[in-house]
Structures are given as C-alpha cells and as structure tokens.
Amino acid sequence: MSLIASWIGNIPDFAVPFALAALGLIIIERSGVLALGAEGLMLVGAMSGIGASLMTDGSTVAALIMAMIAAAVVSQLFALMVLIMRINQVIAGLALVFFCQGLTGLCGTLMNWTSRPVSGLSDLSLWPLSELPVLGKLFIQDPVVYLTPIIFLLVVLVLNRTVLGLRLRAVGENPQAADAAGIPVLAYRCAAIAAGSALIGLAGAYISVLSTKMWLADMVGGRGWIAVALVIFARWSPWKALAGAVLFGCIEALIPQMAASGIRLPQYFVFMTPYAVTLGVMIWVAVASRDNSSQPGALGEPFIREERR
Amino acid sequence: MKKLLTGTLCALAACAMTTSVSAEDAGFTLKGPAKIAMLYISPRNDGGWTQAFDEARQRLEDDIDQKIQYVESVPETASAIKPTVERLIQRGSNIIIGTAFGYSDTFKELADKYPDVAFLNGSGTTNSDNLESFYGRTYESQYLCGMAAGAASPTGKLGFVAANPFGQVNWTVNAFAMGAQQINPDATVTVIYTGAWNDPVKERAAATALIDQGADVIGQHVDSPTPQIVAQERGVYGTGHHRDMSEFAPKATVCSSVWVWDRFLAPELKKIMAGGWQPAEHGALLSMEEGGTDVSCCGSDIISKEDEAKIMAARDELLKGDKLIYAGPISDRDGNIKAAKGESLSDGELWSMDWFVKGVVTQQ
Incomplete structure (x- = not known):
C-alpha cells in the first residue's frame, strides 16, 4: 500500500515537465510552425532558472519567470530562421537543439552553476484532500503542479473560445486565407513561438529548479523529444497531451518504486518500458484514428505572401 | 591447492614472458622534453568525474613542476577527438591523457599513427606500446563507504543508486554490501x-x-x-562517489569514494619521462595502494569513534595492499561459490561480474 501511495505521489515530478513542454509545442504548431527544438529550449529554461535562483539568493518565482523569458528570447532566433529567412523548419529545429546544448553547457560552466543545489519551492498540502488514503500524496506537491491544469485550461479557452485563438488556428490551417482576412500571419506565428517557448522553458525550469534542485549540463536527458512525440500522439489536442504526459509519468515513477520494494523484474525490460509503451500507444493511435484532420493544415510550410501553392 | 599451484605457475610463466619481451623491446622513450595535455569529457567544474581529474592536474603541475594543458568537453566521437589531439601534437604535446571510455578506439588509432607520443586514458579499454588505459578498483573505496553506511544506519536497511548493471558498477554494489555487513552482519542493500x-x-x-x-x-x-541532496532533504544519510560530496550535502554525506589520479599519474609520468616506459599489457587497474581511489570519511559525529577506527584500519590495510576485497570464500546470494577459500577473483571475473552477494536486492 505504501508502494502505491508513494508511487502516486511521485507521478507529478515526471508528468509536469512533459505536460508543459507538450502544451508549449501545441501552441507553436497550431500556428503552423513545426517545432522540434523543445529539448534545447528546455535546457535554456533549466539553466537560466538555476542561474536566476543562485543570483537572486533563491527567489524561486523570479527564477521561473526568468526561465520563461530566457526561453522566449532564445526562441526568437528560431523565429528569425523559419519566419523571415524561411529555412527548412526541421533543420532549424534540430540546429536550435544543438545550439542550446552548447550554449547552456558553456554558460553553466563559465558561471560555475553546475551541481549547486537551490532551495526550490516547499510543498503545499491541499487540506483535506491531502489526508485521503493512498491518493493523499498527490495533494502534497509544489504549487506549479496545481498550476499546470489551470494553465492547460487557460490555453484551451484561449485557443477555442477567443478571437485570438481562432486567428492563431486560422494562421496554422490556411495562412493565405488568414492573410486575405487581414490577419498578420508572421506576427501571429512569432508570438506563438515566443509564448509556446516560454511554457517549454518553464517545463525545463521545473526539472531543474523544482524537481532536481540543481543544474547539470544536458540534464533534460531527451525529455524534450518525448514531448515532441507526445504532441503527435495527442493529435495536437492539449487534453490528450496532458493525459499522455500523466501516463508517461505513471510509468517513469513506477520503475524506481518497484525496484525499491524488491519486486524482481528483468532489468533491461524495465529500462525499455517507457519507450515500449510510447510505441504501443502510437501504433494504437495510428490504427484507431485514420483521419489526419487534427493536424494543422499548414504545419511546416513557410508563409510567403501571395505565393501560389 | 592445485588451483593455487597452477596460479603460481601461470604467474611465473607470465614473468618469464615479460622479461623476454623487454629484452627485445626497450619500451617507449620520448623524443624530446615532455609536454603534457589532457582531454576532459565534460566541463572541468562538473562536480564529479572530470573535476576530480582537474584537481589531480593541479596537484600534478606542482609535483612535476610543469604546466599541463587541458581541453574541456571533448565528446566521445572520433570526429571530435582526432582534430583536438592532432592539434595538441602539432603544438608539441607528446603525452596525451584522456578521461573517457568512449575515447578508447580513437586513442588506439592515434597511438598507432603517432608512435612517438605517449597516450594514457582513464576508464579506457585499449592498450598498445605507447597507450595505457587506467581505472581504479572502485570496489575498495566503496567497501569502506559500505562500512560507513553500515555504521550510520540504525536499521541496517541501505539503499544504493547505480547507473548501469555491468561489471564495474556491480563490483561496487557487492563491495558496498560486504563492507556494510562487516559492521552490521544483517545489513541489506537495495539497488536501483x-x-x-x-x-x-x-x-x-x-x-x-x-x-x-x-x-x-x-x-x-x-x-x-x-x-x-535527497538524503539531506529527507533527513537520512548517504555515501558519495567521485569526490567528497559533503560539499553538496554536509549533513547527510558520511563518506565518499574519491579519485586520487595524481597518486598514479605522478609516478607514471615520471616513468614515461625517464624513458623505457612499458605500458601494462591489459591496462592499469589501480588498487588503492597504486593510487586510483581513496575515501574521504567520517568528518561528522554520526559514525561512532569505534566504527571509525574500524574503517580507518581497513583503509590502512588497503593502502598498504594487505587486503583483498574479493578473496574467497565468497558466494553469490543464491549460494553458488564464486571463489573458494584461498582463491580470489581474477580481473577478468571482476569485469564480467553479473552476480550479487547475500543481502543485495536488485532487479533480475
């Protein structure tokens, strides 16, 4: 029983970064820009969060905001490449990842931020939910965990219920039509990249500032790529992405709990599980829903005004 | 007894062979004054593996009275290693020290291409006439950490966070458990x-x-x-690896297995400079006596003076080379005998260790 309770309590640690990064990617990709750079932007967020926390003597809220700003600023380089210079978005996204890996590694070393612990945020108990048997630990978490579903709700409302969201989606579905209707396509895409990247930066900062409470070069460890896969598997729907992130968090959190309680499974099978589940879910999604209608129509295509398609 | 005898005979034969080899081959001698350069796998202040090398470099500079160049964050790919090393050689370096398993193959290639340059590689696997890989017998220092953990634990229920399940990790897990059981015979170690x-x-x-x-x-x-850091947050204790980790968790860390590469590299570099250097045929697997690892232990009052004395006595024995950790009788947790009384595990058996001693709980 204690196994299940502590398992459930550890799920958010894994699920929140996946969820926030996937949500950021959905915002960017709904505007028609294919974003593969999540891994790099998460590293930027992770490093600048720790940096800000160390420089400001542990103001965690300031650290998280700094991480969001830093990721948004770096993402403008990507925006310049794909929107103005119209470089292939796949290549620009990959280049962004490698650039950010080098940049964060260098800055972290020069500033001597590696392995220096920060205080993070203390956990908040939602009484009386925190007294529940088994599920109780789910309600003793840091504030960002409770904030995550609220952020999701806000983004969904903006995307589906506001003129702003309608225009953003129009830009992603058919930029020519949107342009004819007087919507500034590039400005919308640029704003989507900045806003989405800020969320991806927050995901990175969650890993470093709140979860592990320190910075190490390349510490995101491929989680940005899993977020990219999550978005495809969720068919660009925020709620499905959240469900996917929680599923992934469940598996990742279960592995160490089983090992600690002495349940003996083949080691390499355990290492493989998260990826096997990803493959399984992707195959199931591919078989179950054959329509591609949920994919933004202009995803990955650069916008050139009055160009014939 | 028979096994012992064969072992002695083998050792004698090996001695005979090395003498005959060195008679023909005078070993490696530098062509000019020594100029040393190091390649780091990660940034010099990474808080662990590479920082231990960088601290050794600073002590080495004092010891051999010469500056040592270094290049940081050289990834484990041939396309990154080769140009770096070749530029160092063009600028006059003739002793190159690597710090990564993934440098092994490229270093072998470079050693063949530049026979006048001496190569050393920490945690490498390749060796030749002018290339020697080296690594520490981390099970010795981790055995002492296990003793400290056994002494610090009220319940005898220990945990261990490990990287990958292969020989050089498994040998530290087993040694940690055996060390803990020296202090508390009922101690168990759960490994993730x-x-x-x-x-x-x-x-x-x-x-x-x-x-x-x-x-x-x-x-x-x-x-x-x-x-x-987690141990400190939760109010329990821990034992570190690579460097003295009480820097990060002063209240929790009771002992750390630390690298002391300069204790090996200083005499080895002097041998190279003196000429006639013979790299170890299968690489140098360093015991504490030879200078690979040590412990930084028992600064706090969590471990009783009596237990601390036991740990320090075991450390002295290891430093003098009087103690073998994997000496028989030793059997795995299912009761299969791995080394009988009077025998000990060979280096080959150590590298391929895929079994665990009694009291270790792992995945299969």
Missing part, C-alpha cells in the same frame, strides 16, 4: 539502476523511492550528487 550516468531526475526518483521504502543510508555510483 537508473540506466544513465547523469540523469538527476531519475536519480532523485530512485533515492526518494528507496527512502520511502525505509532505507536510511543511500550509497551511490552515479555521476551527480543528487542522491546525497
């Missing part, structure tokens, strides 16, 4: 392998899970100090 050397997210989850299940000392063989 994260599958990565440097993933603080997984290390935190592993340490948290172990503490949730009742472990009150967390040992580690991963690169980051995360398990120590």
Whole structure:
C-alpha cells in the first residue's frame, strides 16, 4: 500500500515537465510552425532558472519567470530562421537543439552553476484532500503542479473560445486565407513561438529548479523529444497531451518504486518500458484514428505572401 | 591447492614472458622534453568525474613542476577527438591523457599513427606500446563507504543508486554490501539502476523511492550528487562517489569514494619521462595502494569513534595492499561459490561480474 501511495505521489515530478513542454509545442504548431527544438529550449529554461535562483539568493518565482523569458528570447532566433529567412523548419529545429546544448553547457560552466543545489519551492498540502488514503500524496506537491491544469485550461479557452485563438488556428490551417482576412500571419506565428517557448522553458525550469534542485549540463536527458512525440500522439489536442504526459509519468515513477520494494523484474525490460509503451500507444493511435484532420493544415510550410501553392 | 599451484605457475610463466619481451623491446622513450595535455569529457567544474581529474592536474603541475594543458568537453566521437589531439601534437604535446571510455578506439588509432607520443586514458579499454588505459578498483573505496553506511544506519536497511548493471558498477554494489555487513552482519542493500550516468531526475526518483521504502543510508555510483541532496532533504544519510560530496550535502554525506589520479599519474609520468616506459599489457587497474581511489570519511559525529577506527584500519590495510576485497570464500546470494577459500577473483571475473552477494536486492 505504501508502494502505491508513494508511487502516486511521485507521478507529478515526471508528468509536469512533459505536460508543459507538450502544451508549449501545441501552441507553436497550431500556428503552423513545426517545432522540434523543445529539448534545447528546455535546457535554456533549466539553466537560466538555476542561474536566476543562485543570483537572486533563491527567489524561486523570479527564477521561473526568468526561465520563461530566457526561453522566449532564445526562441526568437528560431523565429528569425523559419519566419523571415524561411529555412527548412526541421533543420532549424534540430540546429536550435544543438545550439542550446552548447550554449547552456558553456554558460553553466563559465558561471560555475553546475551541481549547486537551490532551495526550490516547499510543498503545499491541499487540506483535506491531502489526508485521503493512498491518493493523499498527490495533494502534497509544489504549487506549479496545481498550476499546470489551470494553465492547460487557460490555453484551451484561449485557443477555442477567443478571437485570438481562432486567428492563431486560422494562421496554422490556411495562412493565405488568414492573410486575405487581414490577419498578420508572421506576427501571429512569432508570438506563438515566443509564448509556446516560454511554457517549454518553464517545463525545463521545473526539472531543474523544482524537481532536481540543481543544474547539470544536458540534464533534460531527451525529455524534450518525448514531448515532441507526445504532441503527435495527442493529435495536437492539449487534453490528450496532458493525459499522455500523466501516463508517461505513471510509468517513469513506477520503475524506481518497484525496484525499491524488491519486486524482481528483468532489468533491461524495465529500462525499455517507457519507450515500449510510447510505441504501443502510437501504433494504437495510428490504427484507431485514420483521419489526419487534427493536424494543422499548414504545419511546416513557410508563409510567403501571395505565393501560389 | 592445485588451483593455487597452477596460479603460481601461470604467474611465473607470465614473468618469464615479460622479461623476454623487454629484452627485445626497450619500451617507449620520448623524443624530446615532455609536454603534457589532457582531454576532459565534460566541463572541468562538473562536480564529479572530470573535476576530480582537474584537481589531480593541479596537484600534478606542482609535483612535476610543469604546466599541463587541458581541453574541456571533448565528446566521445572520433570526429571530435582526432582534430583536438592532432592539434595538441602539432603544438608539441607528446603525452596525451584522456578521461573517457568512449575515447578508447580513437586513442588506439592515434597511438598507432603517432608512435612517438605517449597516450594514457582513464576508464579506457585499449592498450598498445605507447597507450595505457587506467581505472581504479572502485570496489575498495566503496567497501569502506559500505562500512560507513553500515555504521550510520540504525536499521541496517541501505539503499544504493547505480547507473548501469555491468561489471564495474556491480563490483561496487557487492563491495558496498560486504563492507556494510562487516559492521552490521544483517545489513541489506537495495539497488536501483537508473540506466544513465547523469540523469538527476531519475536519480532523485530512485533515492526518494528507496527512502520511502525505509532505507536510511543511500550509497551511490552515479555521476551527480543528487542522491546525497535527497538524503539531506529527507533527513537520512548517504555515501558519495567521485569526490567528497559533503560539499553538496554536509549533513547527510558520511563518506565518499574519491579519485586520487595524481597518486598514479605522478609516478607514471615520471616513468614515461625517464624513458623505457612499458605500458601494462591489459591496462592499469589501480588498487588503492597504486593510487586510483581513496575515501574521504567520517568528518561528522554520526559514525561512532569505534566504527571509525574500524574503517580507518581497513583503509590502512588497503593502502598498504594487505587486503583483498574479493578473496574467497565468497558466494553469490543464491549460494553458488564464486571463489573458494584461498582463491580470489581474477580481473577478468571482476569485469564480467553479473552476480550479487547475500543481502543485495536488485532487479533480475
């Protein structure tokens, strides 16, 4: 029983970064820009969060905001490449990842931020939910965990219920039509990249500032790529992405709990599980829903005004 | 007895062979004055593996009275290693020291291409006439950490966060358990392998899970100090790896297995400079006596004076080379005998260790 309770309590640690990064990617990709750079932007967020926390003597809220700003600023380089210079978005996204890996590694070393612990945020108990048997630990978490579903709700409302969201989606579905209707396509895409990247930066900062409470070069460890896969598997729907992130968090959190309680499974099978589940879910999604209608129509295509398609 | 005899005969034969070889081959001699350069796998202040090398470099500079160049963050790919090393050689370096397993093949290639340059590689696997790989017998220092963990634990329920399940990690796990059982015969060690050397997210989850299940000392063989930091947050103890991790978790860390590469490299570099250097045929696997590892232990009052004396006595024996950790009788947790009384495990058996001693709890 204690196994299940502590398992459930550890799920958010894994699920929140996946969820926030996937949500950021959905915002960017709904505007028609294919974003593969999540891994790099998460590293930027992770490093600048720790940096800000160390420089400001542990103001965690300031650290998280700094991480969001830093990721948004770096993402403008990507925006310049794909929107103005119209470089292939796949290549620009990959280049962004490698650039950010080098940049964060260098800055972290020069500033001597590696392995220096920060205080993070203390956990908040939602009484009386925190007294529940088994599920109780789910309600003793840091504030960002409770904030995550609220952020999701806000983004969904903006995307589906506001003129702003309608225009953003129009830009992603058919930029020519949107342009004819007087919507500034590039400005919308640029704003989507900045806003989405800020969320991806927050995901990175969650890993470093709140979860592990320190910075190490390349510490995101491929989680940005899993977020990219999550978005495809969720068919660009925020709620499905959240469900996917929680599923992934469940598996990742279960592995160490089983090992600690002495349940003996083949080691390499355990290492493989998260990826096997990803493959399984992707195959199931591919078989179950054959329509591609949920994919933004202009995803990955650069916008050139009055160009014939 | 028969085995012992064959062993002695083999050793004698090996001695005879090396003498005959050295008679024909005078060993490696530098063509000019020594100029040393090091290649680091990660940034010099990474808090662990590379920082230990960088600290050794600073002590070496004093010892041999010469500056040592270094290049940071050289990844484990031939396309990155080759141009770096070739530029260093063009600028006059003739002793190149690497610090990564992944440099092995490229260093072998470079050693063949530049026979006048001496190559050393920490945690490498390749060797030749002018290339020697070296690594520490980390099970010796981790045995002492195990003793400290056994002494610090009220319950005898220990946890261990490890990277990947292969020989050089498994030997530290077993030694940690055997050390702990010297102090508390009933001590158990529950091990979680994260599958990565440097993933603080997984290390935190592993340490948290172990503490949730009742472990009150967390040992580690991963690169980051995360398990120590978690131990401190949760009010339990831990033992570190690579460097003295009380820097990160002063209240929790009771002992750390540390690298002391300069104790090996200083005499080895002097041998190279003196001429006629003979690299070890299968690489140098360094015991504490030869200078690979040591412990930084017992600064706090968590471990009783009596236990601390036991740990320090064992350390002295290891430093003098009087103690073998993997000496028989030793059997795995299912009762299969791995080394009978009077025997000990060979280096080959150590590298391929895929079994665990009594009291170790792992995945299969």
